[in-house]
Amino acid sequence: MIAYALTFSFAAVSIALMLNLYRLAKGPTVMDRVIAVDTMVINVIALIILYGIYQGTTVYFEAALLFAMFGFVSTVAYCRFILRGDVIE
């Protein structure tokens, strides 16, 4: 039963990643692309966690945690750069 649910979620998250990729390629403004990459990072974290359940191992959670931190820091750094022209004042 979990295997069917995981297959469904893998498909859903993969479609979500394709939709984000579309927004990343099309995005009329720069901030559209930034938010698309941020959502992509969250979807990748979800994919890693679902793959961890699928494999029955907890070793992938460090990777997910690193992705979460890296995605947040990169988004905020880019927004700071646009806001002030400088990441750290």
Next chain:
Amino acid sequence: MNPFVEFIVSAFVVIGGVFLLVGSFGMIKLPDLMSRLHAPTKATTLGIGSALIASVVFFAVAGEFSIHEVLIAFFLFLTAPITAHFVAKAYMLRHRDRVEGQLPDTRRRCGWSTYDPAPGRESSEAADPVDGRG
């Protein structure tokens, strides 16, 4: 594994997948960036929270409970609003012409604080009488 636990995990996994898909679909469907911000920050955060609950339940029942999922959930729930706030501020600054007429008046010379000059770049900002009221 206990069928009841299996059902709970499956339900959370499916709910998480659906919400992640809805959040990303909202990014395609909604008309401009200020509306588009709602989809990733609300639906997607809910979806990943649901997937993390499924993971916590699955590994707790399997006997290898780990604190990492809780950490990831805490971190993501903490950072999603901050990301949205920064993206909205940067959008307001870059596309001032699009949002100018829709914002309420703040009775300050510069308007919203996003449009303030960077600290140390303009000394006359401190002399703004309306700003001094706090």
